[in-house]
Amino acid sequence: MATRSIGQLSPFNVVALTLGLAFLYLPIAILVIYSFNASRLVNVWGGWSTRWYAELMNDQAMLAAAGMSFRVAAVSATAATILGTLAALALSRGERFRGRTLFSGMLYAPLVMPEVITGLSLLLLFVAVQTERGFWTVTIAHTTLTMCFVAVVVQSRLGSIDRSLEEAAMDLGCPPAKAFLYVTLPIILPAVIAGWLLAFTLSLDDLVIASFTTGPGSSTLPIRIYSEVRLGVKPQINAICTLIVAAIAVVIVSASLIAKMSSIRGESAAPL
């Protein structure tokens, strides 16, 4: 397939592409540019500077919130990936059981459930069992939220795998558990990784559920940013948001590079 350069696209496509990208990325670009603003006032350009990044490094509360957010995201994404993958396996590979359709539908309900309701019900649960709210309650809440996203992603990949591949593995000497390990898991691995990344980003992004389930002294980054912004937008906020955008961009680019590298390596030589 011949790849065209942008200049060869039709005028309509060029306009559509430009408008679409501008709509998506212009706000982010403005955020990034203003994070390098020397002026204290957010809406006045005072020349280039990195002073807000330096000040950010001294903002212990903000850094603590960022650390908390990344820890919550990493733990909850990992837990959600394990649980979500197991749920997807049970739904697409298990014996047909009574109420399977209901179970399948219930798994997807959190996808469309308003976050306020999820957050509130989790809060009521944590209050009912008298748990001290903090890191673990937020992590559990985020696992609940993101697990169904992982399940959806993994289940669609599982659905595209031919059942006879697992049968072939068993036929060639694998007990069922090893057939999963040697054949099914390597094939669904890209979806599992994508599910983890999705869960991680969703957790990092969440404000509503975290607000309900967190306790005093353990704010996540979105909660911290939101509470600061209520008192007026400080340039440090622009700086930390720019850092988050950069971090996410690095993760996504490296993930797609890894995917590309592994497919190139597969073409030339793969280990036996």
Added chain:
Amino acid sequence: MDAESPKPEAMPVAATADAPLLRISSLTKRFAGYVAVDNLSLDIHAGEFFALLGPSGCGKTTLLRMIAGFETPDSGEILLNGDNIVNALPHQRPFNMMFQNYALFPHLTVEGNIAFGLKRLGMHASDVKDVVAQMLALVQLEGLGKRRPDQLSGGQRQRVALARSLALRPKILLLDEPMAALDKKLRESTQRELLELQRKLNMTFIIVTHDQDEAMTVADRIGVMDHGRLEQVAPPRQLYEAPRSRWVAEFVGDVNVFEGKMTGEEQGRVMVETRDAGTIIVPKPQGADDGKTLCVAIRPEKIKVSQRGPVNDLGGSAAINRLAGVVADVGYLGNATVYSVKLDAGAMLRASVSNTTRLDADSYQIGQRVVAWFVPADCMVLEQ
């Protein structure tokens, strides 16, 4: 090869002809609402190339999957050398299966696919390498070992699947419609290669197919299945020339069938008065009585077509059936021409005439009066 062979047992040989390698006994499998395999019994002997032939939905694939261990029968036994293996899991059975869609592992190379089963046995890496190289040579895929399945053609994938299932030297190789995805020319050459391979390795193959030409080409014995039952188990020639029932005769090859009643007997032959093709003389069937309803079946290539028919009964030694009619349709197939003859008695009869010369001296036109004739010995008398 034998020194590194993953299964230390000697290759099965056809020495003990009476004891079957695999005995299937009263096997039944029901799925919701219907019986896929119905109280089926079958013996497979060592070194045999056995074909399960039948229309789709007849239960042949279910039977193969029960032998492989992917389906559990509701009742019955599967005995391998006398041991019941009906409860063994697929990985515990010394059989390998070649899947219809090949089921090659997409995340592994050709070598990785072939080595998969060997590695599960804990075989030493250098031995694995040797066996993989042997298998690649066996299926003539040397040099393609580093490729991925999606970089291969359909025929190459089929060979990889074959090499993978042979690498473990299974006691029985199970083939589920292995050539369904290949085009006709490739299928024919692959059938020949499969047959050569089976003879060279002296292995036992069970193939499932709906293609009767394929079954006839490769198999020593064919089991024809319908509705979960074996209609007939016989070598190809017997299946074609002496089918046990009307259904088998009609399923295997083309056939003209006329229903009728027995009316008389002379010199080991009987007369059958058919409903719509006049009286036909046939060899006397066993246990035949006057007045019994029978089916007379005759293959199209056994029927000759001419303008007048033969002169006499060849000195009275062979009564000849002559059926007069009008050519209703001519189908030219290249190697043969199929004439549909509307008999004066009412039935439609198909006769296949080999085109043995380039001249069309023997051809007949639509509307032309002809006599279709055949000797009684070529008629098959079947139960309804």
